[in-house]
Each structure stands twice: as structure tokens, then as C-alpha cells.
Amino acid sequence: MARRVLIVDDEADIRAIVQAALEELAGWQTLEAASGAEGLRLAQETAIDAILLDISIPDMDGFEIYETLKTHPATADIPVIVLTSKVLARDRARFTALQVAGLITKPFNPITLAQQIAALLHWSP
Known part of the structure; x- marks a missing residue:
């Protein structure tokens, strides 16, 4: 069965x-x-294997979205990979504290993106 990524x-x-x-x-x-609100709705209503989450989103920042995902029973166990261009030293520490599944910075290589995600999530090819 194909993986489903939000x-x-x-x-x-x-x-x-x-x-x-x-x-x-x-x-x-x-x-x-x-938007963050749309992402939360889709994650709660659909079976998702993983979420790629930008941090800089106008309606809610990625940290708020992540916290909401982790407190909702339907989404608490979905692994989240942060996909962002803004990675400051304090943000790296915050990502580690949040226990995100991984971090991919923009710009990324589209050719190797799926391999990066699979490696971070320990998915076999």
C-alpha cells in the first residue's frame, strides 16, 4: 500500500x-x-503516514500546529518532519525538544526528497 504524506x-x-x-x-x-487549520483538519479526518510541516505559515506557526497535532488522539502518533528554510540555532534545539521525526531544509533536492523522508522515518524502500 502506498504511503500517504500530508x-x-x-x-x-x-x-x-x-x-x-x-x-x-x-x-x-x-x-x-x-494553512495550519486545513492541515489539522486533514490530519484528523484522513489516515496519514507522515506530515511534512513548514514552520512559517501565516495563520498558525508550525510549532503551534505540531503541538496541536500531538495533543489530539487521532494525530498524536503521526510522525512530523519539519520542512523549512528558517533554521536558527534556537529552532534546532526546539525541534529536538519537540521530538520531531526529522528536519529537511529548503531548498531541498526533489530527486532525493523521498529517500530523505524514508530514511528519517525508517521506511523500507
Whole structure:
């Protein structure tokens, strides 16, 4: 069965690149959310294997989204990989404290993105 990954990012171009990389190169299914609220709704209503989460989203920041995901019974166990361009030293410490499954920085290589995700989540090819 194909993996299902939710992409939460307010940038349409980023969502499109990630979607193409994961669907075309890895054969995974993707769902897209342009806002934190939409991402939370989709994660609660749909069976998701992992979430790629941007930190800089206008309606809620990624930290708020992550905290909400981890407190809701339907989403608490979904692994979250942060996909962001803003990685300050204090943010790295915060990601570690939150126990996110991993961190991928923008710009990323679309060709190797699925491999990076699979390695972070210990998914076999």
C-alpha cells in the first residue's frame, strides 16, 4: 500500500514540487494543506503516514500546529518532519525538544526528497 504524506506549506510552488517528487518518484500519495487549520483538519479526518510541516505559515506557526497535532488522539502518533528554510540555532534545539521525526531544509533536492523522508522515518524502500 502506498504511503500517504500530508504536505502543510503556504507556498503553492513548494507543495507542487513536493507532491511531484513524492508521487512520481516514490509512488506515494500526497494531500496538501495551504494553512495550519486545513492541515489539522486533514490530519484528523484522513489516515496519514507522515506530515511534512513548514514552520512559517501565516495563520498558525508550525510549532503551534505540531503541538496541536500531538495533543489530539487521532494525530498524536503521526510522525512530523519539519520542512523549512528558517533554521536558527534556537529552532534546532526546539525541534529536538519537540521530538520531531526529522528536519529537511529548503531548498531541498526533489530527486532525493523521498529517500530523505524514508530514511528519517525508517521506511523500507
